[in-house]
Amino acid sequence: MSRRPDTDMVKSFHESSTDLLASPLVVAEIVTRWHAMKVLFDLYCKESVRSSYLADWETSWNCSPEIAGEDETAGPFTKGICSSFAQLPPQEKQRAYQRFYRALTAHWVAVELTWVIRVSKHKTEREFNRWERKVYDRWSNNPERSLEEKLDIFEVLDFVWYFLVSQIFDHSGTVADWIEVTPESATPHGFSPLDLYVSHVGGLRHPSRLQLNFHEALEDDCTGMFIDDLRSIIRPPHVIELLLRLAWDPKSQSGFDRPQYVRKLGVLDQTYQWQQTKADGFRTYHVTMYDIDLPDRDILSSLTATAFRAKAEELWHLTTVDYTDSTINEMQLELFREQWECYKEDPWDTEMRGEIFFRQETHIQLFERIIDLEG
Structure with a gap:
């Protein structure tokens, strides 16, 4: 961050x-x-x-x-x-x-x-x-x-x-299409950004890894909470940009890095709460x-x-x-x-x-x- x-x-x-x-x-x-x-x-x-x-x-x-x-x-x-x-x-x-x-x-x-x-x-x-x-x-x-x-x-x-x-x-995939599912150096203990995000929205005191059978929950509850999170921070220019990319000009989706876009919006800023010690x-x-x-x-x-x-x-x-x-x-x-x-x-x-x-x-x-x- x-x-x-x-x-x-x-x-x-x-x-x-x-x-x-x-x-x-x-x-x-x-x-x-x-x-x-x-x-x-x-x-x-x-x-x-x-x-x-x-x-x-x-x-x-x-x-x-x-x-x-x-x-x-x-x-x-x-x-x-x-x-x-x-x-x-x-x-x-x-x-x-x-x-x-x-x-x-x-x-x-x-x-x-x-x-x-x-x-x-x-x-x-x-x-x-x-x-x-x-x-x-x-x-x-x-x-x-x-x-x-x-x-x-x-x-x-x-x-x-x-x-x-x-x-x-509405037709832009699940939360797993927008947040990285593989661990990265910035995340603690080998957790993926998606692990941290799902743990965060689930109100867990400590992060945990997603289970292999977690796909249905990602499509339903977690994706809905992800969209609600986006609503709380998305700005009007982002709405116009995403309409252009995902609704008005589907060809522009090629090369569109969704996880990077979400990170720039600031959706993940709160998911590193376990790193932000007291x-x-x-x-x-x-x-x-x-x-x-x-x-x-x-x-x-x-x-x-x-x-x-x-x-x-x-x-x-x-x-x-x-x-x-x-x-x-x-x-x-x-x-x-x-x-x-x-x-x-x-x-x-x-x-x-x-x-x-x-x-x-x-x-x-x-x-x-x-x-x-x-x-």
């Missing part, structure tokens, strides 16, 4: 200076990302991809993707833009991409921060826990983001990090893994805050329904969670999924779509 970044790097990454953000290099990178990421937005607007995303694929929070048909992502520039986007005036089209890009880069930053925290060298356990909590809160409880932004991120996660990633890996009296590999529940909690925190602000009459005059104070007094966090879960299971699919970027709604309108204060 390459040299681990120290805490100063973590701090500079999390708290960027004004001079850094205004530098010509950063500005050029922002412009490049703005144009490059439009490939993913074009896919989002493409009718053939959209039909699969909306109709044939289970939502990420159900955790059981079933992709029907083939070649739904067979190229980013073919004709067939969905009517929801095509009928928008130019200014609204630009605003739709701005929201998509904002949500995409917001989660991208969270992914980068999580990787940095995972592999960083921290001076004390307290320092490690403090940075871990900052990253965790960025995903699960971020009051600086509006409800619209949080719902936008939720949609981008579902489309890019779940739907497209599932498309990429530095300064603690270990730093117990980092909370990202999952779809974290943005869920962030959305729930906004819904709860809005309801209680309404209770305090701060937003009372903006609501369109005549609520009584007694009904709000009965609201509890569990009820909000239940209403959000119910909304995701059905109304989200018909009202928001594939449509959220193509219309403008106020904070209160979004809130009242999801929460019924009289319910």
